[in-house]
Amino acid sequence: MLKGKTALITGSTSGIGLAAAYVLAEQGINLVLHGLMDDEAGQALADEFATKYNIKTLFDGANLMLAEDISVFMAKAIEVMGSIDILVNNAGIQHTESIDTFPENKWDAIIAINLTAAFHTIQKSLAGMKTNGWGRIINIASVHGLVASLNKSAYVAAKHGIVGLTKAVALECAEHGITVNSICPGWVDTSLINNQINDIAQQKSVSFEQAKYALVNAKQPLPEMMDPRQIGEFILFLCSNSARSITGSALPMDGAWTAQ
Ligand SMILES: NC(=O)c1ccc[n+]([C@@H]2O[C@H](COP(=O)([O-])OP(=O)(O)OC[C@H]3O[C@@H](n4cnc5c(N)ncnc54)[C@H](O)[C@@H]3O)[C@@H](O)[C@H]2O)c1
Structure with a gap:
């Protein structure tokens, strides 16, 4: 059912995104790989996936802080791959500091990369998903989309924001066969x-x-x-037919962090 579909995973040059890319590639899913990596290394990574898994791949190093870069990236991905069937908004950064001294540029970067970029990628992916009557949007939020911790004002604000964005888009897409969910991990080894x-x-x-x-x-x-691959396997489940009724959810995967 998933073989031959195309997944775009932001921030898939390392950590959770890269682990998820391996899990999806093993199912024969074509991949748009993305992250802050120079073009040569990115192309080598894409070629490695293509050869090993016999799938179609594309790499792009768009800076998610820049709306124009995202626009060019998404247009290229859709042109080369046809459409984006599975969108995983995963790229993210962190900075921990008290609100008293939290630097404005760190606030702006965290909101841009961890939240606003997902608005742009979702907006650009939806037309193709609606035409196909099928789509999966999975936003990698965090437990910090559900609860706060000290010294993480921007990260907590962005992650609560993406949980809200997930719910809003899920409502708008429900009748088009498109599910939209957030995964809310606790600590992942990256x-x-x-x-x-x-x-x-x-x-x-x-x-x-x-x-x-x-x-x-x-x-x-x-x-x-957690091993980042566990998140990849959860993403794969959310793409399956068994998960078609799960939408608008913020799904903790957190060793009971938020159960307390
Ligand atoms: N590691 C954890 O414990 C943990 C827990 C909960 C949620 N998360 C979330 O998981 C996601 C992935 O994090 P990770 O732990 O794999 O981190 P990571 O640092 O290994 O990967 C981050 C990815 O984002 C990309 N990226 C960063 N800034 C970018 C920019 N300006 N433009 C384009 N790409 C950019 C990087 O190139 C990289 O591919 C993040 O959204 C993070 O908030 C992580």
Whole structure:
């Protein structure tokens, strides 16, 4: 059912996005890979996927802070691939600091990349999905789309925003066979959280591994960091026919973080 469809995953040059790309490629799903990587390395990654999984691929390094770049990127992706059947808004950045001193440029970047970019990619993908009467939009939010933590004002605002965007678009798309959901992960083992681990290691004079455990343990009753591939497998389930009635949802995958 999914073989031959096309997925566009923003931020798929590392972490969760890259792991999700592998999971979808294994099903024969064509891929638009994207992220901050130079064109040569991006093309090599796309070629590697194409050869290994016998799928059609495209790489683009559009900067998601720039609406014009996103517009060009989406037009190219649709022209080359036909249409975008599965859109995964995954790219994101983090900066942790008290609201008292939170830098304006970090606020702007987090809102642009973690929230506004998804508005643009969704808007550009919908026409093709409506024509086909089928689509899956999956936004990688966070537990921080459901609850807050200290020193994460911009991230929490952006992630609550994308959970709201998910609900609003789900209502507008429900009768077109398009589902729209947010996944809300707890801690996932990627480079996004390395700064936070390094801060704890420094503050407590412990090793990186000990700091990682402390970070997870402070929030999650299940004291285990997720493998990014687990998120990829959840994305795959949301693309399946079994998940066709799940829409407008913010789905925690968080080791019981938000159950407390
Ligand atoms: N790691 C976690 O614990 C965790 C938990 C919950 C949610 N998330 C969310 O998962 C998503 C993926 O994060 P990750 O942990 O895989 O991080 P990561 O740093 O490994 O990947 C981020 C991706 O976003 C891309 N990106 C960043 N800025 C960009 C820009 N200006 N333009 C284009 N692309 C840009 C990067 O190139 C990279 O491909 C993010 O939205 C993040 O908020 C992560």
